[in-house]
Amino acid sequence: xxxxxxxxxxxxxxxxxxxxxxxxxxxxxxxxxxxxxxxxxxxxxxxxxxxxxxxxxxxxxxxxxxxxxxxxxxxxxxxxxxxxxxxxxxxxxxxxxxxxxxxxxx
Numbered sequence: 001x002x003x004x005x006x007x008x009x010x011x012x013x014x015x016x017x018x019x020x021x022x023x024x025x026x027x028x029x030x031x032x033x034x035x036x037x038x039x040x041x042x043x044x045x046x047x048x049x050x051x052x053x054x055x056x057x058x059x060x061x062x063x064x065x066x067x068x069x070x071x072x073x074x075x076x077x078x079x080x081x082x083x084x085x086x087x088x089x090x091x092x093x094x095x096x097x098x099x100x101x102x103x104x105x106x
Contacts (some may be wrong), residue, residue, distance in 0.1 A: 002053075004030045 003009075004017045011017075011032035019028040025045055030036040040049035044066060051057040061070035061082065071079045089097065 002030055002034055002036055003028060004034075004036075 003019070004011070009017050009030075016032070017028070017030040018026055021027050021041070023041075023045060025041045025047075026039055027041075028036065028038045035053045037050060037052040039047055042048045042062065044062065046060070046062045046066065046068075048061065049057070049059050056074050058071065058073040060068050060072075063069045063083075069081045069083075071077070
């Protein structure tokens with residue numbers, strides 16, 4: 001049962017149902033055909049999750065600059081632009097990778 005049916009929402013009087021969080025972000029939307037979408041937002045108000053009545057879903061991650069760095073959806077699409085961890089090397093491994101003969105000075 002949809003939220004509109006639970007609260008006996010009148011679409012003819014009120015139009016589509018939209019529920020917002022305290023910051024004004026839409027977290028739920030429904031129309032008179034029973035189609036609905038729900039959303040989640042992060043602390044910076046980026047939309048990080050969407051799910052709808054057709055079974056589609058999508059989740060996203062954003063970096064500190066507000067750029068989308070990861071997307072995954074219910075169709076199996078994944079775009080991952082998250083920064084990769086920088087490998088850690090011992091001094092000996094680093095010198096071997098560089099290919100030079102270094103001597104450490106005290």
